[in-house]
Amino acid sequence: MRNIRLHICYDGTRYKGWQRLTGTDNTVQGKLEHTLSRILGEKIELSGSGRTDAGAHAVCQVANFHCESEMPCADILSALRRYLPEDIGIDSCQEAAPRFHARLNCTRKTYRYRIWNSERPCVFERRFVYILPEKLDVQKMNAAAAKLLGEHDFSAFCANKKMKKSTIRRIDDIQIFRDGEELVFFFTGNGFLYNMVRIVVGTLLEVGLGKREPDSITALFGAKREQAGPLVPAQGLCLMEVEY
Amino acid sequence: MRNIRLHICYDGTRYKGWQRLTGTDNTVQGKLEHTLSRILGEKIELSGSGRTDAGAHAVCQVANFHCESEMPCADILSALRRYLPEDIGIDSCQEAAPRFHARLNCTRKTYRYRIWNSERPCVFERRFVYILPEKLDVQKMNAAAAKLLGEHDFSAFCANKKMKKSTIRRIDDIQIFRDGEELVFFFTGNGFLYNMVRIVVGTLLEVGLGKREPDSITALFGAKREQAGPLVPAQGLCLMEVEY
Numbered sequence: 001m002r003n004i005r006l007h008i009c010y011d012g013t014r015y016k017g018w019q020r021l022t023g024t025d026n027t028v029q030g031k032l033e034h035t036l037s038r039i040l041g042e043k044i045e046l047s048g049s050g051r052t053d054a055g056a057h058a059v060c061q062v063a064n065f066h067c068e069s070e071m072p073c074a075d076i077l078s079a080l081r082r083y084l085p086e087d088i089g090i091d092s093c094q095e096a097a098p099r100f101h102a103r104l105n106c107t108r109k110t111y112r113y114r115i116w117n118s119e120r121p122c123v124f125e126r127r128f129v130y131i132l133p134e135k136l137d138v139q140k141m142n143a144a145a146a147k148l149l150g151e152h153d154f155s156a157f158c159a160n161k162k163m164k165k166s167t168i169r170r171i172d173d174i175q176i177f178r179d180g181e182e183l184v185f186f187f188t189g190n191g192f193l194y195n196m197v198r199i200v201v202g203t204l205l206e207v208g209l210g211k212r213e214p215d216s217i218t219a220l221f222g223a224k225r226e227q228a229g230p231l232v233p234a235q236g237l238c239l240m241e242v243e244y
Numbered sequence: 245m246r247n248i249r250l251h252i253c254y255d256g257t258r259y260k261g262w263q264r265l266t267g268t269d270n271t272v273q274g275k276l277e278h279t280l281s282r283i284l285g286e287k288i289e290l291s292g293s294g295r296t297d298a299g300a301h302a303v304c305q306v307a308n309f310h311c312e313s314e315m316p317c318a319d320i321l322s323a324l325r326r327y328l329p330e331d332i333g334i335d336s337c338q339e340a341a342p343r344f345h346a347r348l349n350c351t352r353k354t355y356r357y358r359i360w361n362s363e364r365p366c367v368f369e370r371r372f373v374y375i376l377p378e379k380l381d382v383q384k385m386n387a388a389a390a391k392l393l394g395e396h397d398f399s400a401f402c403a404n405k406k407m408k409k410s411t412i413r414r415i416d417d418i419q420i421f422r423d424g425e426e427l428v429f430f431f432t433g434n435g436f437l438y439n440m441v442r443i444v445v446g447t448l449l450e451v452g453l454g455k456r457e458p459d460s461i462t463a464l465f466g467a468k469r470e471q472a473g474p475l476v477p478a479q480g481l482c483l484m485e486v487e488y
Contacts, residue, residue, distance in 0.1 A: 009367045057368070081365065089365020121325065121333020123253050124301070128368065 136208035203229030380452035403439035447473030
């Protein structure tokens, strides 16, 4: 069996997230598996580096699949580009090592979250940002973000209340900066819990709005979901990089 | 009568252009006039700086209208922002000099045309670019563009074959540059004929593709439409600035 690795970008606006659901293929994984199965003439199952939420985007999602077909990678790539809808793009399609697994071998991920932090109208980027015109104290947000770095129990930042596995994760880097009308966040870590990035952003926004002090962040480690901030909308979220 | 000036941006994807048509309000002007008339309680007619094509965009269209209402500009602005669809934005709403007319007083306009000039997928910007992955000789295109500068008879670049008025226009500046996967054009001039920017880009692309020599451009002044290049799609076009 060949093992093939894909680098995928998508505008997640009209999808119910990455992960295939039963009874619908209105997911990015479902759409890709369906298209690959037809191209290769065999049933294809994809392993993605991880789920992305309904409405969230990806600049570089990584996935792999096994197949019997001997079709060259370049031909698979051009067939995918021809048959996929215009909101899913394939950056590359290459042979992978036999044991490569997009989810299990992933060591770090980077997510971006974009906020349109301006009174000015947001017409062109509206599908990719969360519109929040209120004034934000970025210095305080950076102070709060610094406290999140390192390995902690992020239970309060996990939307899955019945999470049985460990809620310990490591955040290596958080960048928060202004870019024109936008406030942009980058998060890099060894893994993120269900909705974790969006709840971290919601919590940092409470700090930026003066509703929460930066020092209060450390009290959230190992705490309950209710103690952290709200979930911000998925449309501002984008998976940027997956490291192996 | 008050005279009020608007700065408007729009994603033109789902509109039949700027100019109101009879029997439909699926135009940007029609949508704005309808919304303003309801806000102000009187029939409003807008004068835009000029038409934009069906599917073309604007970062800054300028328009003015007269009204009897005494509603402050700040209130008109916030009502417009509340009631307009999310693909039309208002950057500013201000009192104008009594004789100000957005079309008649316009001295220069700047348009941008974006080409996605790459084999890589274009997922996020797809509504705002023309996808053309072929290799383009930008140096030759710049040489051809230089010949277009100044005052000329641009008859060959006008889609209206029954144009009775002058087809003489002045182009002050053309910039062509790479920006990541894109090739971006900027055109500044005292006015542009119907479809002129899109036909100029189509002609410059023929030069970039090696189908036409830069020196051949001057033979197009005063020539017939058939002698210039093809019309490129409207979705890459955006009105950037109007000067008075």
